[in-house]
Amino acid sequence: MAAAAPVQRPVRRQPFARQQAMLALAVLLIGALLTWFAHANLNGYRQQLFILCAIYAIVAVSLALTSGFTGVFSLGQIGFLAIGAYVSALLTMPPLVKQPIMLPGLPEWLATFDTTGWPPQAALLFACLVGGAVAAIIGLLVGAPLMRLSGNYVAVATMGFLIIVHSVLNNWGAVTRGARGLSQIPTSTNPWVAYIWLVIAVYVALRLRNSPYGRSMIASRENLIASRGIGVNVLRTRLLAFVVSAFLTGVAGALLAHQIGAIAPTTFYFGTTFTVVIMVVLGGMGSISGAVVGAVIMTLTPELLRPIEAGGAIGPIQYSGLYGLSNIILAVGFILIMIFRPQGLFGERELGLALFGRRTPQQEWAGESIAITPELAPEIDEPIPDPRA
């Protein structure tokens, strides 16, 4: 509600901006150091984990971009991940693998499209850009009508989109090889590429949020009536956020495909969707750095829980494999977060700002929204319009 929105305090601009720049630089450096470490010193498995953290951080940041800023909660984000992955894979797979016997549905030019002679990183960059672009275009087509909806409706419609994508991947065997998925994708994603794309994603998300667009996005989320009153084009800003996040997620999909080297439809469904949703909720909807932290936690936790699932012994108690246990732990943890800390770890604050004890203007959104149930709506002249009525 409008009147409950926190007052924007006057900000001492200069020192604060410098502090922030310093902090950004420090974070960048630490990240680069970690990346260097991962690249140079970690063994294959741990390096893969590092890359996976970065890729999921990109997905989480882009979901935070749509969900946190605009209040449009997309459950279809993983559909864009799939599109980026499949499109990029079809570009860079060696023509030998793409021949008509394997993928009879590919058009001639794509089947013979050959990046094997390119420098691997150039091919990957190209694949990322095209994968992201296709995801963005589809995002535009899907988003243009869907962004008119809000709340539950948009969540459900985007979920429908995910199911449609999944169904196409599973059934369009001539191009996707159906449930078997694609393999022999060149594994060219390395820690540096993943890190650089993550930096780009975070930068774009922060820039978007601090732009006039971003502010109107937040306005559209927090107070639909008022922001329409001041002439904000809600639809356009939402759509922009949706398309940008589709692009970034598409890029992440390309990185993912080129990390593992093999992709299948099962990766791109509700399991992953739920994991990414937890990342964003854990970090705090609307917090970019929170999304990154959430992604890292959620990528590493299942790995830590894996030994428990595989079976073994806790002290004297022997047990056999407990498949599903780590998911139960995650899901229960998620429910507990929803109940006890719906604003996540960071709320809407950013890492740096939180360190300096400062909050972004739209702080504590989650808590506020909860306070505004139909029954708690402020007394107004007209009978309270109960949404159910």
Place this chain on the structure above:
Amino acid sequence: MLALHDVRVFYGAIEAVKGISFEVRQGELVTIVGANGAGKTTTLRTISGIYRPATGSITFEGQDLTALPSHEIVALGISQSPEGRLIFGSLSVRDNLMLGATRRADRATIPEDLDYIFSLFPVLGERINQSGGTLSGGEQQMLAIGRALMARPRLLLLDEPSLGLAPMLVNRIFAVISRLKETGVTILLVEQNARKALEVADRAYVMETGHIILEGDARSLATNPEIKKAYLGG
């Protein structure tokens, strides 16, 4: 019978009711008048347990209401005809009235009370099987009052019963309110139509932006020059 002491109610950060105290005695018709947004409706809803006061006490015949859920407050004998009527449009007039009797212990006398309500508002009897949503505004207001009466309340809370009604209907509604008072029901009436409210009430409180700024005998308030200027159109 009902006493509020230093009650404050917040919506998030907004303080809608800023520490009010007043009382309603057995058999009285007390009115709270004031402009839109003064906090009147919030006050009534807080009494009914819809909102929780942040501070202060609300007691009904010595019992503290602030910790009770709304359904138990109704069971104590406090029923409300809410602002905007809030008729259940998809339910029949009969079902609406029967819902008013949800908390009654004495179910044997329900038919008797239905007859009584139809004597107050004959039109409801004619429309007993119609759905609430098909009634006119005035009929819905009658249904809202009738529904609240079905609880056989000892304290009846009426929130803006004249809102949005044609003058003739307003007179009808106020005539019924006077009649109810004569039957011994204690009534707390919230109204924007201060002139009408002061005509029927024994005592009155004037609310402005969350505070009670004036109180007194209804007749003397009606002649108070300030009140005349602010609420009675000169």
Place this chain on the structure above:
Amino acid sequence: MSAAEFGQQFINALSLGSIYALVAIGLAMVFSILRLINFAHGETLMIGAVAGVVLADRGLPWLIWLPLAVLITVGAGWLMERVAYRPMRGAPDVTLLLTSLGVSIALQNGALLTLGSQPRPFPTPAVLGGQIPLAGGVQISRVNLVTIAIAIVLMIALTWFVTRTQTGIAMRATAENAMAARLMGINTNTVIIAAFLIGAALAGVAGFLWGSRVGRVEYDMGFIPVLKAFVATVIGGFGSIPGAVLGAYILGFGEIFLVALLPDYLTSYRDAFIFVALILILLIRPQGILGSTEPEKI
């Protein structure tokens, strides 16, 4: 399509629609009161079926294990409300939706943990097995007939409940306006619990019927029915119980006849078609066929 085939498909569609309807009613009931899209409702169906398998393994006859399984499902519905949803009262819609996803994942994996990932055969009672031959070579499976009959009986009972009983009327009142309901002295907690219990009971029966229909039980068997039931509630109008039933039958018929009429290479896309339809409905008529709720648009 011959007349005989048509007849068979007709019964099949009616039966599928009946199961969707039993699941959709619970979704719609809870949504109408809490605005919660309860994805974990599919898991109540799964619990009903799994309970059936576990109890039948103990050698109980179906006349005993079926009611017990439904009872267990009802307990699960109660627990779900109490543990996960009650603390979330009044939270934003999307928060509720996400919480239900969490509940769904937790329960699915709980079943995975106890059942393993391999499907188990469902102990379909012998009376439900086999076909009834009719004139003209038409055969109708017993399961389908029983499904339709049970659904009709339960829906009549439900109609009686919401129109004739105090709790039922209070439930409709609460769905329409929760604050007004509270002012009437309705204990909305009771109403919410009743909605969960009834929804769970219907889902438990649906789990039995679904298990008998597909012949097996898996930890994630609730997912597809709840998605379909959900589409049904959207078709009929979020939160409208008659709408949910209507939507369920439309969906049942749509699905069966889509498969029957589409060329073979497209039939595997039927879920995609259904969700395209869902999105179109959301865009064109978000209040559904019977829903009167104002669309939640910006």
